[in-house]
Amino acid sequence: MRTSEEIYHRVRWDARFDPARFVLGVAQRGTVPKRVPLPRFTPGGDIPWHRVLFFEADGEVVWDRSSGVDRIDATDAGRILAPRRLPSPYFISRTPHMFSAPEAAWTPVPEDAPAPAPVAPLTVLTWNxxxxxxxxxRIDTARRRPLLLDALRAADADVIALQEAEPALLAMLLAAPWVREDYTFWADPAGRDVADCGLLLLSRVPVREAGLHVLGPHKAVAAVVVDGPDGPVTVAATHLSSDHSADGAARRDAELTDLATGLAAVEGEVTLLGDFNDGGDTPQDRLGMTDAWSRVHGADDRTPTFDPSVNPLAAVSSLTGRVSRLDRVLVRPERLRTVSAVLLGDVPAADGLYVSDHFGVRVELAAGAADEVRADAAEEAWEDAAEEACAADVVRRVAAALPEGRVHLAGSRRMGCALPGADVDLVAALPGEVNPPAVRERLAAALPDAVDLHEVTGARVPGLRFGLGGLKVDLVTVATGGLAPAGAVAGRAGLGEAAATALSAVSDADAVLAAADPHRDAFAGLAREVKGWARARGLDSAPCGGLPGLAWSVLAARTAHESGDLPPLPLLRHFFATWATWDWDHPVGSATAAGTGGLPLTVLTPTAPVRTCTAQVSPAGRDLLAEELFRAWEVLQSADDAGPVPRALLRTPPPLHTQHTAWALASVRPGPDEGRLRGRLLALAAAFAGAGAPDSRIWPRPLTDDGLVGYAIGLGGTPPDGHRLAEIGTEILRGIPDASLTRVEISGLRSAGDPAFAL
Structure with a gap:
């Protein structure tokens, strides 16, 4: 017979059980056992385990201490028999209640209640x-409450989500005739959910499921699954910690991380409403969702929902007087589109009294996101075409400036799988010897609109970098000696290893395209999706221990060649399934290269000189890659094959602040030394591994703060102490003026503005 503690944790964390359907019997001195709902029991709290006498599920005893009964695995009691959209154990289920006129009471919604036809569009409302x-x-609550009820009724919303609700407000709403006639309350009105977390949900469309997840003291997310215009929609409500709380910013950050994890497991359409206490873009960035207001009014529209300058109630509660858009409706639409978004309560009553210190937000969602997706795709295609035309013009102009040579386009733009804003990678084969200063002068004269034209220092092959036409250009120059530039790519083996490697960027791109045959178009789309995912998850930078673009292209080409007749989303799912289960002891590539044995992960370049392009990946980096591939595969498992790729879920930035307890920042003054710092990041990672931190991770997006540019480095589970960290910095960064390696708090990194670190 298992212990009461084992039974509790089995029910709480096994997704096959619904904890809300279990009750514990707790011994009380001199009287009958007290019955405690399992979700309200606190392990390790005031009640010791030996006082737990029995467990019931759906009225059936499934474990009993005195009689030795332990049949939780022998009965269907308490089990989730139908798949849930609010997954356990993240959400503890709640029983929706509706008003019964014959009984003059709020009663549980019958499980077999007929479901009326859903309305279209679906209107949702949030209000603090x-x-x-x-x-x-100072806030006239008694006068404001009737104004609030009138405003809610007039809003005519299908789902109402309120924050800072109290039992007194709940009682007023439940007594209102219009609420009793049309709305379902998401939980048991006699319970403590509203008192404990201040969240309140009402729905006049059918409620399939309801649930609650506690984020922390007095903070939670409440959710209902309702019938929307085009199938089930999960509508969740939350209220994140404010700066009135001690360490409010850190608490908000933890709450967002918790929400991102929980909502990622919810299938289909998700709408998250509430007061996020953040006036920036951090909530939607961290959660991988879209702000409905921005969808309607544009990303630059910052209309506030909390305005102390006009609302006296907001002035009472504000710490800073700052005008902010704190209240949001965030959407993760796959089949829905945002029709409208308006404020409520932004005009006071005749006597000047506002309903609340916050304005409400009402949003309409309608079926037809496919049209919106197609429009977005058309705009994206137009932008891609314009960018490619600009890149082609760059190639033409550089070739005209160096007429004696042969200028080749290389990299992702040659393969047709470049992400927006990708560099234009060029390889110029020039006869005789190369004089980099002379080449720079010629380009400066021929390209007067070039920006920041400079030589690349420390490269094995001379090169220049500059901006032209809004694009960044990376130009490598190869001296061909007596060999005609037109034959340099084919004859590269005779020009030395460095020159041959530089020229192979051209042949590698052509070979990747050939490897994708007969599905080159499928390859291009797949490679773009994969690279966009890798960029968002921080897996795409070789100088930081990730995979370069060529490696991702090689993997995508192989997948497309084998399965390119699949539609885009199943093809992407197949990509992640293939490489998540790949045995990385086996190199990827048809050729062989010396010195690749024993590497954690090997992806070979397709043409001579054949070499691995993944030598920088550490064992920890390989494990991280496998974990990320599995995550992406799981995200796509529930996606509709006929629908669009769920990019918002796929490209959610990783919760870096929870993966590392200690961080370092390698930084330098902006300017030419940035490249030198970047070139030593792998040496830093190797030094950390030697100091007992093999699982360190370099975030590949540079952070700019306090006049410095730098790279955040998570120091893993066993970070070196401050003294050893200083030694490593002195050793590895020697010779770079003003370069430093310092231990930092994660909050300091997050303030730098990168989505992965943002509050």
Whole structure:
């Protein structure tokens, strides 16, 4: 017979059980056992395990201490028999209640209740109602509550989500005739959910499921699954910690991480409403969702929902007087589109009293996101075409400036799989010897609109970098001696290893395209999706221990060659399934290269000189890659094959602040030394591994703060101490003026503005 503790944790964390359907019997001195709902029991709290006498599920005893009964695995009691959209154990289920006129009471919604036809569009409303726990003598709660009920009724919303709700407000709503006639309450009105977390959900469309997840003290996310215009929609409501709380920013950050994890497991359409206490773009970036207001009014529209300059109630509660858009409706639409988004309560009553210190937000969602996706795809295709035309013009102009040579386009733009804003990689084969300063002068004269034209220092082959036509250009120059430039790519083996490697960027791109045959178009689309995912997850930078673009292209070409007749989303799913289960002891590539044995991961270049392009990947980096590939595969498992790629979920930035307890920042003054710092990042990672931190991770996006540019480095589970860190910095960064390696707090990194670190 298992212990009561084992039974509790089995029910709480096994997704096959619904904890809300279990009750514990707790011994009380001199009286009958107290019955405690399992979700309200606190392990390790005031009640020791030996006082737990029995467990019931759906009224059936499934474990009993005195009789030795342990049949939790022998019964269907408490089990989730139908798949849930609000997955357990993240969400603890709640029982929706509706008003029964014959019984004159709010009663549980019958499981077999007939479902009326869903309405279209679906309207959702969020409003922070301003409870009177603070400054009650200054906010006129008694006068405001009737105004709120009138405003809610007039809003005519299908789902109402309120924050800072209190039992008194709940009682007023449940007594209102229009609520009783049309709306379902998401939980048991007699429970403590509203009192504990201040969240309240009402729905006048059929509620399939309801649930609650606690984020922390007095903070939670409440959710219902309702019938929307085109199938089920999960509508969730939350209220994140404010700066009134001690360490509010850190608490918000932890709450967002928690939400991102939980909502990622929810299938289909998700709408998250509430007061996020963040006036920036961090919530939608961290959650991989879209702001409905921005969808309607544009990304530059910052209309506030909290405005102390006009609303006296906001002035009472504001710490800074800052005008902010704190209240949002965030959407993860696959089949829905945002029709409208408007404010509520932004005009006071005749006597000047506002309903709340926040304005409400009402959003309409309608079927037809496919049209929106097609429009976005058409705009994206137009932008891609314009960018490719600009890249072609760059090639033409550089070739005209160096008429004696042969200028080749290389890299992702040659393969047709470049992401927006990708560099234009060029290889110029020039006769005789190369004089980099002379080449620079000629380009400066021929390209007067070139920006920041400079030589690349420390490269094995001379090169220049500059901006032209809004694109960054990376030009490598190869001296061909007596060999005609037109034959340099084919005859590269005779020009030395460095020159041959530079010229193979051209032949490698052509070989990748050939390897994708007969599905080159499928390859291009697949490679773009994969590279966009890798960029968002921080897996795409060779100088930081990730895979370069060529490696991702090689993997995508192989997948397309084998399965390119699949539609885009199944093809992408097949890509992640293939490489998530790949045995990395086996190199990827048809050729062989010396010195690749024993590497954690090997992807070979397709043409001579054949070499691995993944030698920089550490064992920890390989494990991270496998984990990320599995995650992406799981995200796509539930996606509709006929629908668009769920990029918002796929490209959610990783929760870096939870993966490393200690961080370092390698930084330098902006300027030419940035490249030298970047070139030593792998040496830093190797030094950390030697110091007992093999699982360190370099985030590949540079962070700029306090006049410095740098790279954040997570120091893994066993970070070196401050003294050893200083030694490593002194040793590895020697010779780079003003370069430093310092231990930093994660909050300092997040302030630098990168989505992976943003609050």
């Amino acid at each position: 109602t301003l409870w009177d726990r603070y400054d009650s003598d």
